[in-house]
Amino acid sequence: MTETSTKLNPKDLATITVLIVSAFVVILNETIMNVALPVLMHEFKVSEEAIQWLSTIFMLTMAVVIPATGFLLQRFSTRGVFMLAMGLFSLGTLLAAAAPGFSLLLAARVIQASGTAIMMPLLMTTVLDLVPPARRGVIMGNVSIVISVAPAIGPTISGLILHSLSWRFMFLIVAPIALAALLIGAPRLNKVAEASKMPLSIPSVILSIPGFGGLVFGLSRLSANGLDAETLVILVVAVMALVVFTMLQLRLQKKDHALLDLRTFTYRPFTLSLSLMVLAMVALFGVIILLPMYLQNVRGLDTLATGLMLLPGGLLMGLLAPFVGRIFDKVGPRPLMIPGAVILTLVLFGYSRLLGAETAIGVIIGLHLTMSLALALIFTPAFTTALNPLPHSLHSHGSAVLSTLQQLGGAAGTALLVGVLASRIGAGAAAGIDPIQAQINGFSAGFTVASICAAGMVVIAFFLSKAEEPAEAEVHAH
Numbered sequence: 302m303t304e305t306s307t308k309l310n311p312k313d314l315a316t317i318t319v320l321i322v323s324a325f326v327v328i329l330n331e332t333i334m335n336v337a338l339p340v341l342m343h344e345f346k347v348s349e350e351a352i353q354w355l356s357t358i359f360m361l362t363m364a365v366v367i368p369a370t371g372f373l374l375q376r377f378s379t380r381g382v383f384m385l386a387m388g389l390f391s392l393g394t395l396l397a398a399a400a401p402g403f404s405l406l407l408a409a410r411v412i413q414a415s416g417t418a419i420m421m422p423l424l425m426t427t428v429l430d431l432v433p434p435a436r437r438g439v440i441m442g443n444v445s446i447v448i449s450v451a452p453a454i455g456p457t458i459s460g461l462i463l464h465s466l467s468w469r470f471m472f473l474i475v476a477p478i479a480l481a482a483l484l485i486g487a488p489r490l491n492k493v494a495e496a497s498k499m500p501l502s503i504p505s506v507i508l509s510i511p512g513f514g515g516l517v518f519g520l521s522r523l524s525a526n527g528l529d530a531e532t533l534v535i536l537v538v539a540v541m542a543l544v545v546f547t548m549l550q551l552r553l554q555k556k557d558h559a560l561l562d563l564r565t566f567t568y569r570p571f572t573l574s575l576s577l578m579v580l581a582m583v584a585l586f587g588v589i590i591l592l593p594m595y596l597q598n599v600r601g602l603d604t605l606a607t608g609l610m611l612l613p614g615g616l617l618m619g620l621l622a623p624f625v626g627r628i629f630d631k632v633g634p635r636p637l638m639i640p641g642a643v644i645l646t647l648v649l650f651g652y653s654r655l656l657g658a659e660t661a662i663g664v665i666i667g668l669h670l671t672m673s674l675a676l677a678l679i680f681t682p683a684f685t686t687a688l689n690p691l692p693h694s695l696h697s698h699g700s701a702v703l704s705t706l707q708q709l710g711g712a713a714g715t716a717l718l719v720g721v722l723a724s725r726i727g728a729g730a731a732a733g734i735d736p737i738q739a740q741i742n743g744f745s746a747g748f749t750v751a752s753i754c755a756a757g758m759v760v761i762a763f764f765l766s767k768a769e770e771p772a773e774a775e776v777h778a779h
Contacts (some may be wrong), residue, residue, distance in 0.1 A: 309431065309432065309436075312489070313431045313432075315489050316379075316427060316431065316489060316490055316491070317424075317427060317428060317431065317432075317440060317443075319482065319485065319486035319489060319490070320383070320420075320423065320424045320427055320486070321424065321443050321444065321446075321447060322482055323383070323386075323387055323420060323424075323479075323482040323483075323486060324420045324421060324424045324444075324447045325446070325447045325450075325451050326390075326475060326478050326479050326482060327386070327387075327390050327413075327416060327417040327420045327479070328417065328420075328421070328447050328448065328451040328452060329451045329452075329454070329455050329458070329475070330359075330390075330394075330413055330417065330455070330475065331359060331360075331363075331417065331451075331452055331455065332451075332452045332453075332455030332456055332589070333455040333456070333458060333459045333471055333475075334355050334356055334359070334410075334459070334471070335356060335455070335456055335459070336456045336459040336460050336463065336604045336608065337459050337463055337468050337471060338352050338353065338355065338356070339352075340463060340468050341355065341403075341406075341468060344468065345402065345403040345406075347403050351403070354407060355406065355407060355410055357518070357521050358407055358410050358411055358414070359410050359411075359413070359414040359417075360414075360517050360521065360708065360711075360712060361414075361514050361517055361518055361521075362410075362411050362414035362415055362418065363414050363417060363418045363517075363708050364513040364514050364516070364517040364705065364708050364709070364712075365418075365509060365510050365513055365514040366414070366415050366418035366419065367418045367421075367422065367513075367701055367704045367705045367708065368509045368513055368560060368561045368701060368705050369506060369509070369560060369701075370382075370418065370419050370422040370423070370697070370700070370701045370704070371422070371559075371560065371561050371562065371697045371698040371700070371701035371702075372499070372501060372502075372560050372561075373385075373419065374422060374423060374426050374696075374697035374700075374701075375499065375697050376498070376499065376501075378490075378491060379423070379427060379490045379491045380487055380490040380491060382419060382423050383423060383486060383487060383490050384483065384487050385416075385419060386416045386417075386419035386420045386423060387416060387420070387479060387482060387483040387486070387487075388416070388483065389412050389413070389415045389416035389419070390412075390413055390415075390416030390417060390420070390479055391416075391476065391479045391480050391483055392412055392416075393409045393410065393411070393412030393413030393414075393415070393416060394409075394413060394472045394475055394476045394479055395472070395476050396408070396409035396412065397409035397410065397413065397472045398469050398472035398473045398476060399469075418704075421447075421448070421700070421704045422697065422700035422701045422703075422704050423700075424444060424447070425444060425684070425688065425699075425700035425703065425704070426696045426697045426700045428440050428441065428444060429688055429691070429693075429696040429699075429700070430693065430696060434689050435630060436630060437630070437685050437688075437689060438625075438626040438627065438628075438629035438630035438681060438682075438685050439623055439626035439627045439629075439630060440626065441626055441629075441681050441684045441685040441688075442622040442623040442624070442625055442626025442627070442629075442681045443622065443623055443626070444681075444684065445622045445625075445626075445677075445680040445681045445684060446618070446619045446622045446623075448680065448684075448707070449585070449618050449619075449622070449676060449677075449680050450615050450616070450618050450619040450622075452589065453589065453611065453614065453615035453618065453673075454612060454615040454616070456593065456604070456607070456608045456611070457608035457609060457611060457612045457615070458471075458608075459471055459608075460604045460605040460607070460608035460609070461605065461608070462474070463604070463605075464605045499557060499558050500558060501560070502549070502553055502558060502559070502560045504549060505546065505549055505550065505553070505559070505560035505561070506560065508542050508543075508545055508546040508549065509542075509546055509560065509561075511538055511539060511542040512539055512542035512543040512545075512546045513539075513543070513705060513708075513709070514539075515535055515536070515538055515539030515542060516536070516539040516540070516543065516709060516712070517708060517709065517712045518535060518539075519532055519535040519536035519539055520536075520709075520712040520713055520715070520716040521712060521715070521716065522535065523536075523716040523720060527720065527723065527724075547563065550562070550563050551563060557694075559698075561698060561701055561702060561705075562695060562698035563702075564695060564698075565691060565695050565698055565699045565702050566702075568690045568691060570686050570687065570689070570690050570765065570766075571687045571688070571690060571691065571699060573686075573761055573764055573765055574634075574683045574684075574686045574687035574765065575687055575702070575703060575706055576761055577638070577642075577679070577683055577758050577761040577762065577765075578683045578684075578687065578703070578706065578707065578710065579706055579707075579709070579710035579713075580710070580754045580755070580757050580758045580761075581645075581676070581679055581680065581683065581710075581755075581758060582707055582710030582711045582713075582714055583710055583711075583713055583714030583717065583718075583751070583754045584645060584649060584714065584751045584754050584755050584758075585676060585711075585714070586710070586711040586712075586714040586715050586718075588649075588652075588672065588751065590714075590715050590718065590719060591718055591719075591722065591744060591747050591748065591751075592611065592652075592665075592669070593607045593611070594722075594744075595656055595740075595744050596610065596665075598740055599656075599658060599737060599740055599741060599744070600658075610662070610665070610666060610669070611669060613666065613669070613670060613673075614666075614669040614670050614672065614673035615673065617670055617673045617674065617677070618673045618674075618676055618677045618680075621673075621674065621677035621678075622677055622680070622681055625637060625677050625678060625681045625682070626681045626685070629681055629682050629685060633682075633686075633765075633766065634682040634683070634685075634686045634762070634765045634766070635762060635763070635765055635766065637678045637679075637681075637682045638678065638679055638682050638683065638758075638762040638765060639759065639762045639763065640675075640678060641674075641675045641676070641677075641678030641679040641682075641762075642675070642679060642755060642756075642758040642759040642761075642762050643759055644671060644672075644674065644675035644678070645672060645675035645676065645679065645755040645758065646752050646755040646756045646758075646759060647752075648668050648671050648672040648675060649672070649748050649749075649751045649752035649755050650748070650749070650752040651668055652668060652744075652748040652751075652752075653744075653745045653746075653747075653748035653749040653752060654745070655668070656741065656744055656745065656748070657741055658737055658738075658741065679758070682765075684703070686765055687699070687703060688700065688703065714751075714754075717750060718747040718750060718751060719747075721743070721746050721747045721750050722743040722744060722746065722747045723743070724743075724746075725739070725742050725743035725745075725746045725747075726739050726740055726742075726743040729742055729743070
C-alpha cells in the first residue's frame with residue numbers, strides 16, 4: 302500500500318488496515334471448518350448429514366445477515382458497526398473453542414457468521430468513503446486478498462492444526478487475534494453516525510430470510526442430494542420470496558427506506574462487473590470443492606498434503622493482488638480482466654482434459670498456480686469497477702449487494718459442479734465403469750462446466766471500461 306499511503310492521511314490508512322486485518326481473520330473461518338468435519342463427526346458422534354450443518358449454517362447466516370448490512374452501515378457509525386461485527390465474531394469463536402457438544406458448536410457458528418457477514422460490506426464501504434476513485438485499485442487489491450486468499454488457505458491452516466493439535470485450536474488460535482483487532486481497532490474508527498435515521502423495514506427482513514437463506518439452503522441441498530421434491534419446494538419458495546422482496550425494495554427506495562437499495566443496478570459497470578463476479582465465484586468455489594476431492598478420492602492424498610498443494614496458489618493470489626490494483630489504477634479493467642478470463646478458461650478446460658489417475662503432481666500445481674494468476678487479474682478490477690461509479694449514498698448498499706451475490710455465486714457454483722460430478726459418477730456406476738474412471742469422468746465434466754462459465758466472463762470483460770468518477774449528490778443512472 303506504499304503508493305497509496307502518501308495519498309491517504311495516516312488516520313484513514315490506519316482505519317483501512319485495521320479493517321483489512323479483521324476481515325481476513327473472519328473470512329478465514331468460512332472455509333477453515335471444512336477439513337475438520339470428519340474429526341468433529343467422530344468427536345460428537347453425529348451423522349455425516351448433521352456435521353455438514355457446521356458449514357451450511359455459516360453460509361445460511363451470511364446470506365440472511367448480509368442484505369441488512371446496507372441499513373446498518375447507513376444507520377450506525379463505523380465504530381459501532383465494527384464493534385458489533387468483531388464482538389459477535391469473537392464471542393462465537395470463544396464459544397466454539399469451549400463447546401462441550403455439537404448443538405453449542407452449531408450456535409457458535411451462527412454467531413461467528415453474523416460477525417463475518419457484517420465485516421465485508423463494512424470494509425468495502427469504508428474504502429469507498431475514504432479513498433478517491435482514482436486510487437481505489439491498489440486498496441481494493443488488498444481487499445481482494447481477504448476475499449480470495451483467506452478462503453483458499455483456510456483448509457491448509459486447518460490441515461496443519463489438525464495434524465498435531467486438537468480441533469479446538471482452530472478457534473483458540475483465531476480468538477486472541479480477533480480480540481486484539483477489536484481492542485486496537487475500535488478506538489481508531491470514526492464514532493460519528495451517519496445523518497440517516499431511516500426506519501428498518503421489518504417486512505423486508507422477514508422476506509430476506511426465506512429469500513436469500515432459502516436460496517443458499519436449496520442450492521446446498523441440491524449439491525448434496527440432487528433435485529428431490531423437498532429441494533424443489535425450498536428453491537421455489539425462495540425465488541417467490543425474492544420476487545416479493547425485490548418489488549418491496551423498488552417501492553421503499555423511492556423514499557430511501559429500502560433495506561437493500563437496488564438502484565445500484567442502474568449503473569452499467571456495477572451490473573456487468575457483478576455478473577462477471579458471480580461467474581468467477583462459480584468457477585472459484587467449484588475448484589475449491591472439486592480439486593481437493595480429486596486429490597483425495599482419486600490420488601489418495603490426505604487433507605494435509607492436499608492443503609499444502611493448494612497453498613502456493615493462494616499465496617500467489619495474495620502477492621499479486623496489490624500489484625494488479627496499481628496497474629488497474631493506470632489502465633482500467635479491460636487490459637487485466639480479458640487476459641485473466643481467457644487464462645482461467647484455458648486452465649479450467651486443461652483440468653477437464655489432463656486430470657487422470659496418473660497425472661503428474663507438478664502439472665496439477667502448475668495449473669493451480671496459473672489459475673491463481675488468472676483470478677488475481679480478475680478479482681481486484683471486478684470489485685473496483687463495480688463499486689467505483691456509485692455515489693456516496695449507495696456505497697453501503699452496493700457493498701451489501703456485492704457480498705450477497707458472492708455468497709449466492711459460491712453456493713450456486715458448489716451446487717452446479719458437485720451436481721454435475723455426482724450425476725456423471727452415478728451414470729458411470731450404472732454403466733459398470735471402473736469406480737476410479739467414473740470419478741475421473743465426473744471431474745472432467747465438472748471442470749468443463751466451470752470453463753464454460755469462465756468463457757462467459759471473457760465476453761462480459763469486453764464490455765467493461767474504466768469507470769468515470771461518481772456523481773456525489775444524486776442517485777441516478779449513468
